[in-house]
Each structure stands twice: as structure tokens, then as C-alpha cells.
Amino acid sequence: MSGLDLPWSELAVFAAAIAASGVVAGLMAGIFGIGGGAVLVPVFYQVFGLLGVDEVVRMHLAVGSSLAIIIPTSIRSFTGHKARGAVDMDLLKSFLIPVPIGVVLASITAAYISSEGLRVIFAVLMLLVAVRLLFNRESWKLKGDLPGTGGRTVAGVVIGYFSTLMGIGGGVMNNTFMTIYGRPMHQAVATSSGVGVLIAIPGTIGYIWAGWGHPDLPIASTGFINWVAVALIIPIALIVTPYGVRIAHALKKRQLEVAFGLFCIFISARFFWSLAA
Template sequence: MPPISEVLPFVVALAAAGVLAGLLAGMFGIGGGAILVPIFFHVFGILGVPEEVRMHLALGTSLAIIVPTSIRSFLAHRQRGAVDTQLLKGWIVAVPLGALLAAAIAAEASSTELRLIFAFIALALAFRMIFNRASWQLGKDLPRNPFKFLVGVGIGVLSGLMGIGGGVLNNTFMTLYGRLIHQAVATSSGVGVLISLPGLIGYIIAGWGAAGLPPFSTGYISWLAVALLIPITLYMAPLGARLAHAMSKRQLEVGFGIFLITVSLQFFLTVFV
């Protein structure tokens, strides 16, 4: 282990990430994983976690933190009556199934493959948000099953492979089918609950007995990082929800898009530089 003087700056960085993650959870209906995963990846590297398991540990730990954050964010949005509860009920099997499949895929994927998956999906979603036009719609209402069920599975898989709460994907899906961004954001917080709980279990099983994991880890979950960040993200999520309802649709889209581009480029750098 490196000395305290070297670890302390990264503890501070984790705390700052927790503040941003909590705000993002409320503002965009996500669990904050999009910012936690890249920071975890670098912090675990400084602490000597082997590269072979570092990205896996970052993804699993992010999902663990998303559990309470998503629940808190969902409750805050539900109080405002903006959540599409019918959609969530229809996905109560599909989304968790996808999250479990993601953990199984991650167990077989390399660290580089997982970073590239994260970066490509984030970049695609960023351009969708920034250059969004009202004409970019596939319909005026959400599609029926089985297509809707398959979309739920897909959101669970892709989100589980990115260590995120599914907000970025669900926001895109709902707005493409005529739903307002504020309702999409509110509903996405509930999607985060459906992803993070089974995702947490899946990453514990996937990483059980893996070599090189840091102390106080269970599978691909670092409980030390979880204990540090959960209180911060829980405190900040309701504030983020209030900010979301005070912003315009376009402000939410552009702000989120810029954020995703930044995260995506950062991961490409870790792979190619």
C-alpha cells in the first residue's frame, strides 16, 4: 500500500466524485456511475489493483453505490408525480435479467474491452443528446411488447457493462418515443433500482475468488469505496432532483451530452495512450 500522503488526494477525489454523482443521480435520473467508473479505475490503479480486474472492480463498485442513490432519487422524483410507473412495472423482469447477463459477460471480458464498450456507448449517447432535434422520434408513444421487453433487457445489459444506472439509455428511449425529458429522467431513477440490485449480486458472483482484489472486497465490489461514497451521494441526490425540475429540456440535454463526451474521451485515452 502507498503511504497516506499519496492516498489522501485520491480519497478527496472520491469524495468530490460522490458529490457530483449524487447531483447527477437527481438531475439525470442516473446513479452517477458515469463519473464514478473512470475515477474508480484510476484510484484502484494507484492503490495497486492489477489492470486485469481494475475495470471490473470499478463497474461492480459503481453499481453497489447506485443501489441506495437510485432509490433515493426515485423517491424524490415520485413525490413530484413524474415517474411512469407502468413502464417500470413492465420492466420488472426484463431490466434485471439484462443486468445479470451483463455481469456474466463482464466476467469473461478483458479490462480493455470493458473500457471500449463504456467509451463508445457514452460517445454515441452524447451526440444524440447534444444534436437532438424534436423531429428525431420513432413514435408518439412507447412501443408494445415484445419490443419494449427486449429494450428493457438491452438497457440492463448495456448499463451493467458500463456500471451505470440506465438513465442515459432510458432517457434516449423514452424521448425518442415522444415522452418529455423530465418524465424520462424521473422514470430513469426507477430503472436504476432495477439495474443496480441484480447487478450488485451479479458482480459479486462474477468476481468471487478473483486474484488481485483489494482488502474488504467481495467479488468485484470494494466495500471501502462504497462506505465512503454512499453517504455523500445520498445527501446530494435530492438536490440534483430539484435542479432538474428547474432546468429546461435543452439545458439538460446539452449539459449531459458534454459530460458524456468528457468521460468517453478520458477512457479512450486510457486505452490508446
């Protein structure tokens, strides 16, 4: 990795930035059930750039490393929410096959899509979710409960596919899916933590496969997973995630929606800016 030629003082700053993102990611995993990927992907993209990682693999590496970190943070978040009885286990069980199918399809896509393509997908979807949450009109909600087996199968594949391309734990997509059908935000957040587990495990394997043997990968990388970044983040995020769960259950529904919406706008703007630069 060319970034290792930088002065140790600068490398220490970058390591501190990654560690700080671990704190934020852990809180986000607990508060929003998103596994922290929406925080980690933009942070990793920036830090890998400062360390001289080639643009060709930088976004893929950010997404893949994020998915690897989401495995333990999602499990941690899921167990916390499940202990409070907030998870819709029926919906989660119906996603057991469709979500991983979407993940596999996304992993194949990741092997061929460009860095710019991944950034466009990330930015556009985050912006759409933000609009949905911030303006949140009752007329935007669909009547009736969640769809049956067929609808859930389609939703699961879509959630798994786009979440894997974004490097997130499925919370962004699943929260939207559940709240559109009138489900409480707290239940959506809790269930999303379980969806994150279904996405992160096969997603990590898929990104290892997609990037296997790529000549532009930095040191300590297996496919599109950088284990230095993973090792720095995981212990911090695991410690912090339970505090995020407590915050989620202390906030009112509308507070949770507005906070998540503003967060999505910020992240979307950051990636649109990177595309224009």
C-alpha cells in the first residue's frame, strides 16, 4: 500500500479517524439497525484515498470491508433488540432465502461494476430514503400489512441486492420497506439488525470472491476486504453498539425518522460531491 510511505504521524491520524468512525458506526448499528455501513463506507473511501489506494478498487474495498465489520455489529445489535422483543421474527424468517439470493447477485455485479457506478447507487438510494423519512406523509404509506410470501420474496431479493452493493446492513432498505406498510420505526430498526446478519455474512464471502487476486489491492487485503480496517473497527463498534440500542428505544418515532433522514442526506451529499470532484 503506497499509503504506508506516509509519515507515521499522518498514519496515526488516519487510524484515529477510522477508530472514531467505529464509535459512530457502533452507535448507528444500535440506533438505526443499519450495521454502521452507511458511516463506514464513506469514511473508508476517504481514508483509503488518503493512503493512496487506487481509485479502481477504493470504493469496492470500502464496501467489502464495511460488510465484514457488519457481521459482528449486526449480531450484537440483533441480540440486543431481540431481548427487548422488538424484532418481527416472522418477516425475518421469510427473508432467510430471498435476502442471500440478492446478496449473491450483488456480489457478481460487484466483480464488474466500476467505482463510479457503486458511488452513484450509494448516493441516489440514500437520497431517496432521506426524502421518504423527512417528508413522511401518511399518503405515502400503503394500506394493509406487509405483503405475503411473493411480495416478501421480491422485497428480500431487492433489499439484499442493493444493500450489498452499498456495503450496508440492510437497515436503510428494510426500514423503508416496513414503515411504508405502517410498521413502527422501532420494530423496523430492530428487524433490520437481523436482516444485516443475512446480508453481511454471504456479502463478505462474495466480496472476497469478487476481488480475489486483483493487482491493485493494498496490503492485508483478501479480495475486497481490508483486514487492517476491519481489525481497527470491530472491537470499538462492539463495545458501543449496546448504547445505540438504548438510545433507539429512548427516542420517539418521529425523532428517529428525522435523525435517520438527515443522516442519509449528509452521506448522499458526500458521495455526489466525490463524483463531481
